[in-house]
Amino acid sequence: QVQLQESGPGLVKPSETLSLTCTVSGYSINSGFYWGWIRQPPGGGLEWIGNIYRSGTTFYNPSLKSRVTISIDTSKNQFSLKLNSVTAADTAMYYCTRARFSDYWGQGTLVTVSS
Amino acid sequence: QSVLTQPPSASGTPGQRVTISCSGSNSNIGSDTVNWYQQLPGTAPKLLIYSDHQRPSGVPDRFSGSKSGTSASLGISGLQSEDEADYYCAAWDDSLNGVVFGGGTKLTVL
Numbered sequence: 491q492v493q494l495q496e497s498g499p500g501l502v503k504p505s506e507t508l509s510l511t512c513t514v515s516g517y518s519i520n521s522g523f524y525w526g527w528i529r530q531p532p533g534g535g536l537e538w539i540g541n542i543y544r545s546g547t548t549f550y551n552p553s554l555k556s557r558v559t560i561s562i563d564t565s566k567n568q569f570s571l572k573l574n575s576v577t578a579a580d581t582a583m584y585y586c587t588r589a590r591f592s593d594y595w596g597q598g599t600l601v602t603v604s605s
Numbered sequence: 606q607s608v609l610t611q612p613p614s615a616s617g618t619p620g621q622r623v624t625i626s627c628s629g630s631n632s633n634i635g636s637d638t639v640n641w642y643q644q645l646p647g648t649a650p651k652l653l654i655y656s657d658h659q660r661p662s663g664v665p666d667r668f669s670g671s672k673s674g675t676s677a678s679l680g681i682s683g684l685q686s687e688d689e690a691d692y693y694c695a696a697w698d699d700s701l702n703g704v705v706f707g708g709g710t711k712l713t714v715l
Contacts, residue, residue: 526704535607536642536650536693538704551703589704590697591640591655598649 492517494586494596502580502603508573512586512596513566520544520564524589527560527571529582530598537582541589542569576603608633609694611707618715622682625710627694629675633705637697639677641670644691644709653692654679681712689714 498510512525519525526541540550542560550558554573562569573580581603588594610628617623627639641654652661654670657677669680677696681688694707 535709536695536706538695538706540703549703552701585649591652592642592650592695593652593655593661595649595651 492588492594494588494594496584496586496596496599498599498601500600500602502576502601503605504577504603505575508571508576508580508601508603510571510584510586510599510601511568512570513568514588515567517588518564519562519567519569524549525562525569526587526589526592528585528587528592530585531579531582534582539571539573539584578603607708608698608701608705609696609707611692611694611710613708614711614713616713616715617681617684619684619686621684622680623684623712625679625681625692625694625712627677627679627707629677629696629705631675632700633675633696633698634672634677635675636699639670639672640695641668641677641679642693642695644693646690650693684714686714688712 493515495513502508524541527539540560542548542562557574559572583598585598586596638656642650643653644650657672658670667683671678692710698705
């Protein structure tokens with residue numbers, strides 16, 4: 491059974507960097523598929539952040555591209571998200587998923603941007 | 606403003622059939638497949654339909670997907686109270702080179 495688990499700080503100060511890691515179990519990310527991040531602000535809809543392949547190839551949401559970095563560590567079966575220069579508008583539930591259908595999701599982690 | 610357009614709400618009574626639409630353009634729905642997600646209150650979204658009309662294992666056949674041109678639809682027949690949830694459509698957009706979502710439809714079972 492494929493499982494994904496997000497981890498990282500739940501509170502980030504404005505202008506700082508949001509960092510999250512997704513740990514995958516039950517499937518080797520080296521075996522294929524893209525892996526991605528999706529976020530959802532409180533009471534809002536889903537927003538795609540970006541995807542990464544085992545080779546390191548990435549695709550980013552154009553609206554976030556200047557602030558986002560997604561990386562992958564196949565040895566740890568993990569992939570990570572960094573979003574810099576955060577503001578209150580980046581407060582959201584952050585989900586990691588197995589793309590491209592997003593057939594598996596983590597439970598999500600709430601990140602609040604506040605001083 | 607979402608790239609894909611969904612009605613914000615839909616409703617039906619138990620046993621009824623409801624349809625949720627998702628409208629896009631030639632760069633997304635018109636050129637790639639559509640996925641649908643169900644999000645129950647307080648939970649992560651769940652893949653309901655992929656590649657326009659395919660159901661993942663475990664999804665009841667009450668749920669169906671279809672696509673024509675630049676629009677897609679999610680059909681739910683034999684509506685049940687546990688179907689009350691938010692539903693989202695998504696597709697790859699060739700112009701944006703990324704995934705785009707609809708704004709979501711809140712389904713109420715009356």
